[in-house]
Amino acid sequence: MSTPNSPTLDKHSSALDAAEASASHLITVTLRIRRFNPEVSDHAEWVDYQLPIDPKERVLDALHKIKWEIDGTLTFRRSCAHGVCGSDAVRINGRNRLACKTLIKDINPEKPITVEPIKGLTVLKDLVVDMDPFFQAYRDVMPFLITKGNEPTRERLQSAEDRERFDDTTKCILCAACTSSCPVFWNDGQYFGPAAIVNAHRFIFDSRDEGGEQRLEILNDKDGVWRCRTTFNCTDACPRGIEVTKAIQEVKRALITRRF
Structure with missing residues (x-):
């Protein structure tokens, strides 16, 4: 059954x-x-x-x-x-x-x-x-839009080409993977580090921003962008695929030419 x-x-x-x-x-x-x-x-x-x-x-x-x-x-x-x-x-x-x-x-x-x-x-x-030194370097490069004059009555417009100029460095998530892969940073914690420079780059090359000169002078310090030894560790470590070393070189070039 x-x-x-x-x-x-x-x-x-x-x-x-x-x-x-x-x-x-x-x-x-x-x-x-x-x-x-x-x-x-x-x-x-x-x-x-x-x-x-x-x-x-x-x-x-x-x-x-x-x-x-x-x-x-x-x-x-x-x-x-x-x-x-x-x-x-x-x-x-x-x-x-x-x-x-x-x-x-x-x-x-x-x-x-x-x-x-x-x-x-x-x-x-x-x-x-302890992430405090990392975030202090980030704050020191003034990672925010700086403009002069009165607040505009309309949105600050920007062309697609101008936006593309700094598109890569907008991807940073502040994980510190790039900075903590840098031999210079290992040996001298005073170095701003790749992440801070990447976030400075994001605003230096923003056509709407007017604080580029200030940021460049900050990064022209002895602990600034010139400490980079171009080992590409930072680019290899970035989980977002940012061309970190390229961004650092562009900031160096802007310091020399004052064109950005």
């Missing part, structure tokens, strides 16, 4: 099949994270965490699994998780990347994946660094 199928049993069986299919895609990876807690020790140490994960997931997902399921003391920054806020810039396998844009499958998961804080800024705890 046959037994009629139960809708509840069918749903349960389908859920189990889905779970098994999902589990079959998982691999075991090792995340080797540089941990530092100033309340415990003056020295950082590498700690290994093994976890199952879908190779199509991101390093940020792996950090979440560790934080939520293995070790709640792990500390890192993240916000939007979609490559826009720039909060989760870290060094992954020795390269500056956004954890939310780096897929496990793309970084050789058969070997331990190293994750450490970006360089050149003081580490506060684990993967969190």
